[in-house]
Amino acid sequence: MNEGTMARILLKNVDVITLDRANEVLRGADVAIEGKTIAHLGQVPETWVADEGLDLADHLVMPGFWNAHTHASMTLTRSIGDDLPLERWFNDRIWVAESGLTEEDVYWGAMLAAAEMIRGGTVGFADHYFHQHRVAEVAEQAGLKALLATTLFGAGDELTLEDGIEEALHYHGAADGRIRTALGPHSPYICPSEFLQDVAIAAQREGLMIHIHLAESEAQVAVSREKYGKSPVEHLRDLGVFESPVLAAHCIAVSESDLDIFAEKGVIPVQCPQCHMKLGMGVTPVPAMLARGIPVAVGTDGPGSNNNLAMLEEAQNAALIQKLHLRDATVLAGDLPLRLATTHGARALGFADSGILRVGAAADLIVLDCRKPHLRPRHSLVGNVLYAAHSGDVSHVMVDGRW
Ligand SMILES: [Zn+2]
Structure with missing residues (x-):
């Protein structure tokens, strides 16, 4: 994809560790990315049409x-x-x-x-x-x-x-x-x-x-x-x-x-x-x-x-x-x-709009594939990522809206 094209990417049915102020963790949410930024998080309006959709059931999204x-x-x-x-x-x-x-x-x-x-x-x-x-x-x-x-x-x-x-x-x-x-x-x-x-x-x-x-x-x-x-x-x-x-x-x-x-x-x-x-x-x-x-x-x-x-x-x-x-x-x-x-x-490092998932933040995010024995059950997604996951569980990486 060329720099500058406003790609619209929709991540569907995914668990989200936002690391926002409210420590919000969403289950089965949608994340809409428009160009370099997160356009919607949680519920995406039906009028918003994606160029590319990805069903991420049993995956988790968090800031990179x-x-x-x-x-x-x-x-x-x-x-x-x-x-x-x-x-x-x-x-x-x-x-x-x-x-x-x-x-x-x-x-x-x-x-x-x-x-x-x-x-x-x-x-x-x-x-x-x-x-x-x-x-x-x-x-x-x-x-x-x-x-x-x-x-x-x-x-x-x-x-x-x-x-x-x-x-x-x-x-x-x-x-x-x-x-x-x-x-x-x-x-x-x-x-x-x-x-x-x-x-x-x-x-x-x-x-x-x-x-x-x-x-x-x-x-x-x-x-x-x-x-x-x-x-x-x-x-x-x-x-x-x-x-x-x-x-x-x-x-x-x-x-x-x-x-x-x-x-x-x-x-x-x-x-x-x-x-x-x-x-x-x-x-x-x-x-x-x-x-x-x-x-x-x-x-x-x-x-x-x-x-x-x-x-x-x-x-x-x-x-x-x-x-x-x-x-x-x-x-x-x-x-x-x-x-x-x-x-x-x-x-x-001076990138204040990154490191958090919220509307308007940079789309710098990662996806972890949770279809693994060591990531079950899912009492705490944060606990699973922090104390059970490893780097090899990362399945996708996005920087400025680009995979
Ligand atoms: Zn050193």
């Missing part, structure tokens, strides 16, 4: 997943660094593998990631890596939405801030608005202070978001305190980095006062639970963040440390890791873990 922190092309480093602590995983395996990385590698690594993401029901992703013009090509061709940031170290012979800005401005709004961009300084523990200050100024000047790694370990906090006399969060605040919208991956070693800074500045932390468990990193204090109104999102991180891009499993892990860590089965109850992985992610 948003992966709020990944390095898609790291599919190429999948399973080469298992069972190593963070520092050794980085230095002994990942940096070595990435030292010979070409643009072509980035393209095919991201294409493999796109295939995996679509199969698992991801509709949008925040990528932090090199050669982002090639990842932009992949997002465009695959039909995905994305927030792309070129990884910048701010020292050595790598890309300059100007390169990062140029690429960000060039691709912002590309692919008919499906691609947004951000500046991607690596982290406060790698980037020099002056560089981070320049990034902060440039982001404000150009109206760009910042996507960064932050507070991954207590060791990083200790080094920051020794070097700057403050936590990594305070350090970034004082450099002006939080004056623009910020997506901050990990945020494990954060204090109560760091969380107050996040709440005040609107910083959005991204928990990557499977990566945190696998690398033995610790636990992002998600309930404490949510209690402050911080709309934390969920990511997989790169497949070099996960080792996949399965966001449904990540939503499950987001709930399970907190329940175990806090020895409290009541935390992250109901559909909240699904919201973190959909609604919160979409908003965090």
